Amino acid sequence: MDQDYLELKSWLEETRDEPLEEMAGFFDARIEGYEEHMACWQAHYKWMAEFIPEQAEQLLDLGCGSGLELDCIFSRFPELSVTGVDLSAEMLDKLKSKYPDKKMKLVQADYFEYDLGVGCFDVVVSFETLHHFTAEKKAELFGRIYRSLKPGGIYLECDYIAVSQEIEDITFAECRRRRKRDRIPDDVFVHFDTPLTLQHELEAIRAGGFEQVEVIGFLPGDHHTPLIRAAKR
Numbered sequence: 272m273d274q275d276y277l278e279l280k281s282w283l284e285e286t287r288d289e290p291l292e293e294m295a296g297f298f299d300a301r302i303e304g305y306e307e308h309m310a311c312w313q314a315h316y317k318w319m320a321e322f323i324p325e326q327a328e329q330l331l332d333l334g335c336g337s338g339l340e341l342d343c344i345f346s347r348f349p350e351l352s353v354t355g356v357d358l359s360a361e362m363l364d365k366l367k368s369k370y371p372d373k374k375m376k377l378v379q380a381d382y383f384e385y386d387l388g389v390g391c392f393d394v395v396v397s398f399e400t401l402h403h404f405t406a407e408k409k410a411e412l413f414g415r416i417y418r419s420l421k422p423g424g425i426y427l428e429c430d431y432i433a434v435s436q437e438i439e440d441i442t443f444a445e446c447r448r449r450r451k452r453d454r455i456p457d458d459v460f461v462h463f464d465t466p467l468t469l470q471h472e473l474e475a476i477r478a479g480g481f482e483q484v485e486v487i488g489f490l491p492g493d494h495h496t497p498l499i500r501a502a503k504r
């Protein structure tokens with residue numbers, strides 16, 4: 272068994288009696304200190320921003336949170352029009368307070384339900400938000416992301432993956448066990464990481480209809496958080 276699996280297994284064991292928290296409540300309760308906690312991702316935010324095409328005008332950010340990826344994106348594209356979707360009112364309030372004068376439409380909604388429109392965006396991004404959902408649910412979302420893009424538009428995803436099938440399996444199994452224990456139905460979002468393997472993530476993106484899907488790579492010293500780019504012809 273590899274080191275990642277052993278460390279995860281021991282963390283799951285240590286936390287086995289902790290109650291699950293619902294997604295929006297989890298982030299609402301942690302808004303203080305959230306940006307400091309996420310500072311370790313600074314290089315990834317900057318990296319993703321470098322792949323936004325020069326001519327981009329309309330961007331959709333799924334799970335935008337307080338806009339840490341947008342900090343880097345706005346420094347390259349100060350005039351960009353952004354639609355940000357997030358479940359957490361506290362996160363969106365923080366984002367609004369950071370950028371009162373930007374062209375931003377902020378929506379408190381579930382991105383699996385919110386109407387993303389058809390042919391509206393040059394770029395869709397998601398950063399560290401999709402590692403809680405099944406491949407089936409994501410494939411359906413990727414199909415809606417695909418439709419929301421203009422021809423030639425791109426989807427950029429930077430997110431945590433399971434580095435082995437064992438890790439995907441053990442996290443989904445543990446999430447099911449905790450849900451059952453806490454009597455939380457399957458359709459209520461909980462904050463518990465269930466990343467897919469990179470192969471399964473790419474398959475789900477392709478199942479959404481993207482013609483070109485590529486792994487841009489990993490930053491040096493990291494093997495959990497690839498940047499993926501998918502393009503619509």
Ligand SMILES: C[S@@+](CC[C@H](N)C(=O)[O-])C[C@H]1O[C@@H](n2cnc3c(N)ncnc32)[C@H](O)[C@@H]1O
Nearest residue numbers: 298334335336339357358359380381382398400
């Ligand atoms: C770890 S935070 C990342 C936020 C931001 N992208 C960043 O990197 O700072 C995950 C965000 O995804 C949001 N989220 C999770 N599931 C969601 C859903 N189904 N619909 C909308 N937002 C969701 C959470 O509320 C949270 O703000």
